Amino acid sequence: MPVDVDNSSTVSGDASVSSSGNQNPPPKSTAKKKRSLPGMPDPDAEVIALSPKTLMATNRFVCEICNKGFQRDQNLQLHRRGHNLPWKLRQRSGKEVRKRVYVCPEPTCVHHDPSRALGDLTGIKKHFSRKHGEKKWKCDKCSKKYAVQSDWKAHSKICGTREYKCDCGTLFSRRDSFITHRAFCDALAEESAKAQTNPSSEPDPKVLAEDSSPTPTLLPASPPVSAPAPVEVQVSAPALPLPLPLPQSTSAMTSSVMPIQSSELAEDPSSVMEEAPALAPAGLNGSCSSGVSSVSNGSSSSSVFASLFASSTASASLQPPAFTDLIRAIRPPDCPIDPAPSTPIEPISLCLSTSHGSSIFGSAEQEDRQYAPPPQPAMSATALLQKAAQMGAAASNASLLRGLGVVSSSSSSAPQENLQWGQRQVDPSNASVAAGLGLELPCDGSSGLKELMMGTPVFGPKQTTLDFLGLGVAASGSPNGGLTALITSIGGGLDVSAAAATFGGGDFKDIGRRS
C-alpha cells in the first residue's frame, strides 16, 4: 500500500478520531445535487488528513519491488513498468478510487475544515508550505522570501525584468495595471495639457513611458483634474464650440474639442462654476443610502469596523461590547469628512506575490467536482452552542490553559497581577484561575453561571447584560442551557481544583515547564 495515510474520513460521513490536532469533521447528510455549489467539495469525497510530516515527506510513493521512493504517483508507475511485471501485478489494486480531497493539518487554518478541503495533494502540500512553512528561499534582488522552491524560482525569473513606471512615479510589474493606472493618472492629464500649450515641444505621442525616463516638470497652471471638471459637459454651454448638435438628454465629449476647452476654462470660469454644484452629486447618485460618505483615512475606517466587534482594541474600552453597545457602535460615529485620502497605498508590484509558471491550480479543467448544498442544521440551537463549547473546550482547552499557564493556587497570595490579562487590579482575595483571566470570581472552583456572569464587569452593566441574556438574576437551569453550557464549560474547563492541587502559591516557574 503505497500511500501512508494517517486519517481517512468522508466529508459527509462520520470520522474516527484522528491524529493529533485534527478536529472531527461535523457529520453531514449526503444530499447529491447535480449542480456544483461554489465553495463546497463533493460530500462523498474521501477526506484525507495527513500529518505535516507525511505531507512534506518527499518520497511518499514507494515501489514495492525495489523500495525506491518517488515524489509523484505517476513517476512511480512509470518506474514500475521498468520492472517487467506480469500483467496482473501491473494493474493497480483494483478498487474504485474515490475522489480524494485533502485538508491542511494546521488546526487554525481555514483549509483544516473539510468543507474547505483542496482536491489536489500537490496543492495542499504547496499550500501548507506557503502558509505554514518556513520561508527558506530568498530572492537576492528584492529580498522576498518563499517557502516553496518553485515559487522562488518563478519569482527570480521575472524580478526586476519588467517594470513599468508611470510619470507620477508609481511602479508596476504588470502591464495591464500600468495601462489602467496611466489612463487615469493625473500625470497624463497634466502632461497632455502641457502638450497643448507647448505644441512645439510635444513629445512623440506614440511612445509609452514604459521605461523609467524622468518626467518633464509639470505646469502649475494646468487645471486641477481631480475635481469634477464640468467644462467637458456640454449640457448648456453654447459658448463652447461643438462639432455635433447635442440632444437634450445626453452629454458628449469629443477628444478633439477637449483641448480647446481646457484653455477656455480660464476664460469662462463663471459658466463652469454654475455647472459644478449640479454635476458634483450627479455622479454620486444620491439615493436612500446613508452610507456614502468619506472617512478621514484608512485607519479610522478600520477602527470603525474594528470597534464594532473587537473586544479589545487599543482605543476601545476593556469591556467587550454588549449587544446594546454593538448597536450603538453601528450607528456611524461622527467622522470628519476629508476627501483627501491619506492612506498610502502599496504599489501593486509589492502587493502581489508572483506565481510560478505552471500554476498547480491552473489545471482546473481536470477538476469537475459535484457539489452539494450543505444540509440544513439538524441540531437545535442549544445543542449547537453546547457543541461550540465542546469544540472550543476540547480543541483548545488544554492548550489554552496549559499554554497560558494561567493556573494559580486557590490560596490568596502573591502577585496575581502578573497573570492579568487586563490592566485592572485583581482583588487578591479572589485568587483562582478565573481571577487569572480577570474574572474576579470568588475562589470557589465550581463557580456557577450566576457568579460567573455577575462577578465580571467584563460583560458590561450587569443588570442590562443579564436581562439581555435572558438569564435574570436567578439563573438556574434556564432554557438558555446552551449558553450556560458554553460558559461553564469554558469556565469549568479551567480545571481549578486540579490546578490548585498541583501548584503552590505563586510558583510560576513550574507552569512554564508544564507547558
Next chain:
Amino acid sequence: MKTEVRGNGASISIQNPSLFNTPQDSITGALKGCLGSLDGACIEKLLLHCASALENNDVTLAQQVMWVLNNVASSVGDTNQRLTSWFLRALISRASRVCPTAMNFNGGSMIQRRLMTVTELAGYVDLIPWHRYGFCVSNSAIFKAVEGCTKVHILDFSITHCMQWPTLIDALAKRPDGPPSLRITVLSCRPQVPPLLNVSKEEVGHRLANFAKFRDVPFEFHVKDDPRLSNESLAVQFESLLTQLTRSELDLREDEALVINCQNWLRYLSDETKGNSAHGFSLRDAFLDIIKGLNPRITVVVDEDSDLSAPSLSSRITTCFNYLWIPFDALDTFLPKDSSQRLEYESDIGHKIENIISFEGFQRIERLESGAKLSQRMENAGFFSLAFCEETINEVKSLLDEHASGWGMKREEDMLVLTWKGHNSVFATAWASTKLED
C-alpha cells in the same frame, strides 16, 4: 510558537501567542482563543440559527447566538473571523428591522466607505484578478469581434467606472490596420454599491478621452442621462432605462459595430417574474430582449458565479458564506491582516453581504445568478453562445500567471470560469444575437 512572558521574575510559556495580541485581555480575549478555532461549518450553522431565530422573532436566542458570533468575529482576524464579522453585521442590521431600536437604520447601508480616487480604483480592480479577469476576457473577445471594423460603439453596463477600457484602447491603438474610432456610452444611473468613486462619470470619461487621444484613438464618451430620475429608487430608474434603450435614444449609427458589455450588472435587474410563472417575464428578461433587438455584434456578460437570490434567507446565508470565503481567502494569501486595502476590499464585500442578508423586496438589489442559470436565460432570450478563442485563453493564462498561484481557469461549455483553489469565482460568456453562418 512559544513566547515568553516575564513578570516579577516569573516566566510563563505561552503556546498560543496570538492571544496576547490584544493589549487589553479579558475573558473575551480568552474566549476568542477558544471560539476562534470553530471551523467554517460551525460558524455557518450558528449564522443559520441566528437567522431562523430572527425569522421566528425569538429575540433571546438571536441575541445569544450573536453573542457567540461576536466572540468569533474580528475584522482583522483570519478569513473565517473576518467573514463572520461581516455576516454578523448583516444579521444585526436585519435584526434592527425585526426589533426596531432607537437608532436610525433608515434602510440604507450603515457601512461607511471612503470614496476612492480614480487611481485608487485602478489599483483596487487589480488587487486580485476578480475584476481584471472579466476585463481581460471581455476585451479580448471584443477585440476579436470588431476585427476589420472602423467604427465601434460600446454600451457599457458595469459598476467599475470604466476601469475596463484603457487596456482595450491600448490594444486597439496597436492594431496593425490602425485603430477604429471608438464610442463608449454609459448610463448615469448606477446601483449605489461599491466601488465608489469621488468624481463624476463625466470626469472619468474625460480622462479616458485624454488617454485615447494620447494613443491616437478617435474617441467619444457619452453619459446617458435622465435627470428626472436621479432621486428615484433603482427599480424605477431601471424601468425607465428600458424605455431609453432605443436606437434613436442611444444615437446608434448604421456603420458602427455595436458591443454590449455587461459586467456585474445583470444581477441588479430584478429577476422576479411578472405575470404568469409559466410565461414569466422579468425586468432582466426585458432588458435582454431589448438588447438583442439592437442587434449587437457581440454581447459579453461577466458576473460572479453563484446563486444568491433565493427567496429563502437560510439558503442565501449558506451559499453566500460558502462563496464569499473565496475572495477573503485570496486576499488573506498575500495581504497582511491590517492592510487597509484589504479591509476596504472586504468592506465592499460586506456591503454586498448586508444587502443580500439584511434586506428584502425591492431593497435587496443583489440578485446574483450563477453562470449556468444566466446562460440558460440568455439562450431563452434568443442569444447564441460564442466560444472564446485560443488567444483569449492564452491571454488569461498569462494574466493568472502574474498573480498569486491558486488562481486558475476552466471551461464549462462555452463559459470561461475563473477559479480560486479549484472553486468557481467569476464566469465570463460571449453571445451573438444571430446565428453565425459558418
